[in-house]
Amino acid sequence: MNKNYRLDINGLRAIAVLGVLIFHFDNLLLSGGFAGVDIFFVISGYLMTLIVCSGIEKNTFSLIYFYGSRVRRIFPALMVLCFVMMLFGWLYLTPLDYTQLAKHVASSIGFVSNIIYMSESGYFDVDSKYKWLLHTWSLSVEWQFYLVYPVFVLSVVSLFSKYSIKTAVLILTIISLIFSICSSYFWSLDSYYSLPCRIWQMGVGALAYLYFNRDYSRFSNCFFFFGLLLISLSYFLFDESSPWPGYLSVVPCLGAFFIIVAKSNNSFITNKFMQFIGYRSYSIYLWHWPVVVLFSYLNFESYYSIFLGLMISILLGDISYRCVENFRWINAPKYSFVSLIFYPPLIIAILIFSFGVSVYVSDGLKSRFQSHPASTIERSPMAYECNSKWEDPCELFNENGSWAVIGNSHAVELSYALAERVSKYGDGVKQYTKVGCTTAYNINELNDCSKWERRSVTSLISDGDIKNVLVSYRITSSLFGDNISDYPNLPDNHPSVLNFMNKDDARLEILKSFSYMLEDLAAVKDKVYVVLPIPELYENVNRLAFRNNLYNEEYGSISGTSVEYYMKRNALVREYLLGGDFPSNVHFVDPRDTYCDTLNCFSFKNNVALYFDDDHPSLSGARLIVDNLMELHLLEG
Incomplete structure (x- = not known):
């Protein structure tokens, strides 16, 4: 393992994904667990700023390599999920539901699913629990952030200097936060999925690196437990009626901020279980929501089914982590554009995207159920x-x-x-x-x-x-x-x-x-x-x-x-x-x-x-x- 690897951040991922899982399987158990997504955004902002700014500082930053590393990180597991869902839908979903799934598969792979869901309905509406890939909206927001953020930072460096990055990111974060607070009241459905309303959350993570990337060992425990308290309050006190991502979402984001700044590599979030969940957090997040939807289709609502759903999600996440995320693909994208466009998971994802579009325009391939009641x-x-x-x-x-x-x-x-x-x-x-x-x-x-x-x-x-x-x-x-x-x-x-x-x-x-x-x-x-x-x-x-x-x-x-x-x-x-x-x-x-x-x-x-x-x-x-x-x-x- 890299000696600079942040076990605390990996544990923070575990806190985030467990909050989301528990909320989605039963929001009465953890009414504010959806704030785990906000924590993921803060982590992304911190890590992306670290990668971009340290690369600029060493004069080694490459946009192609940056995008290639994001493709390696995100595409394989997402590609497998979308493939499995299209196969599953082919076998069991009605033409109407398969049409909707195909649209959502294509929009997820194209990283515009947040825009699609924005145009359809609210995150907490009755029908949302029947959308198999609803959770990919957050991946779309992150990918959109990945596309624009390094360009924004490079533009600041080009127009001003690398010393202006801190001020520019601070201003961007404040503007996005103000816009988010206003939008959550006036355009609550749109604001939830909107990149402009989420940039400030990545900005909080970015500011943790730009302004507070130093040793606070004297205050480490205080920062850690204060951050943990803020996240706990968010998970237990907020609920789906809270204006989000408005001013209340500052609470879990600040909680994540303080835990990142604390750099506490010797706490309960660095134990083996939390590290196990943290390493698999992306795959667990990917697979948990289809399990939630499947249970909704099957009317599984007992507390036993909640426990079963959590276990199945973690198991599928573990399989995806071991067999997909850690699989060594040939022609992994490095520094060249050619290696990026010929990356096998990217090519397969494009094929799945194309199939999704064809299923959507053909109204769910009704021929699958020829002369069938469906x-x-x-x-x-x-x-x-x-x-x-x-x-x-x-x-x-x-x-x-x-x-x-x-x-x-x-x-x-x-x-x-x-x-x-x-x-x-x-x-x-x-x-x-x-x-x-x-x-x-x-x-x-x-x-x-x-x-x-x-x-x-x-x-x-x-x-x-x-x-x-x-x-x-x-x-x-x-x-x-x-x-x-x-x-x-x-x-x-x-x-x-x-x-x-x-x-x-x-x-x-x-x-x-x-x-x-x-x-x-x-x-x-x-x-x-x-x-x-x-x-x-x-x-x-x-x-x-x-x-x-x-x-x-x-x-x-x-x-x-x-x-x-x-x-x-x-x-x-x-x-x-x-x-x-x-x-x-x-x-x-x-x-x-x-x-x-x-x-x-x-x-x-x-x-x-x-x-x-x-x-x-x-x-x-x-x-x-x-x-x-x-x-x-x-x-x-």
Whole structure:
């Protein structure tokens, strides 16, 4: 071992990765364990500054060698993980889930996964625990830092002098910290994944080297235990509701800072166990999250499964460390660009990246499940192209059609299914949909949804070609909140609008607003069809299909929820709409007729998926609803 090797830093890696592991397997055991990632960033900032600045001081620094060493460190283990995940996905994941995995594999290898996840959702949202490579966002941030940091330091040296590095890094750290604090309040989802909001954490590590790289042996124990105290407070006092990475994240970063400055190579973090974990921390970090996701898919939630997950993660990390990280690859990149681009793990990673892109653009290789129930878990081909349009809505199949569909995400697949059906008669559909919106037609709130809905209805009313309108919203969720987290209990949250009212009054106002929209449409259109609430599942059908594929079980008709739960959950909406005094040309389409029998509402029916997640109708499910609609349309003449 190198005599200058910092056992304390290796032990600090162990503290960081164990915090992350425990938090991810059960955040109640260590509510702030996610701060371990921040500690990793501080360590990276310290080590990268040591490498760059010592190289500049000795006049031996090489950008190619620096990038080559980062490639040797990061790519092999990441490449193997991504290869295993693509193989695993090929065997067991549905086309929709495999499409998402392929996108995340490509973005992880391209080190832009933080940007991809930033655009998708929040780190702590419900769906995050089903994203197999979510944890690679931090690798992307680190790699982006590796790309720009040495160039930044070399630029400072070139423009000023090497003595200006300390001041430049200090200024950069302060600016990033201020930006991070502001962003964590105003753009909390974006700031978590953002490199500019994380640079200051690497900067803290850099400052430890630039300003405090000396012997503090007299204060070593004080610094060490103070740093350990700060990290412990972060792990036990903070939680996912804490603004992050805002001012609170200074606490674990300062904790890591003091432990690095202390240089204590004779403490409990230098014992054999912590060193064992520290050496394997990168591989353990890589493999733990897929284990977390697998357990989520399999609904493993007992304390026994937490212990099992931790042990499996450490075992996989150990195998990866021994067999991948320590494998001696031929043509390891050293000082030349040619040796770098011909490095075998890099070449293999590029091939995996290319395969990931091909799987993504081919919608998850549906041919894997030809004539298989999992192949019916599909979305509208126009799912993303037609969102939020009101001035120039999508015209599906035929222009100037006599049909229009308006609603939120629950109307997207219905739009395409209806267009398929009426195209047989040379007709078409205009699609007015905006995902994630509460119906707020005449509610005086200045938000994007209410403005979009008013403009869309105005456009519909003025369009003389449109004779028939289909309306579909997930109204119950807007009134009471999502069902998943409370199931089988009923949620009772405040509606997402009219926060100044009590819950019951706000719900009534939303329903009144919805009825006003129906009446305004009915006044100028031949027929208005309203889809009553679609049954919501307690579990995403892709998870259910995964388990069926894994255990080789039959599909057939699988219950997703009970009719009793559905009726209780949607009682207010159904009673208001079915008992209301609406114009005679307003008709209601009841999904129960196709989704349910007398006792159960199904997720799969006759080997056909009725959903593509836990509440949105799949294209196949939407076609069944449209069949009912057209029967009603023909019956009404």
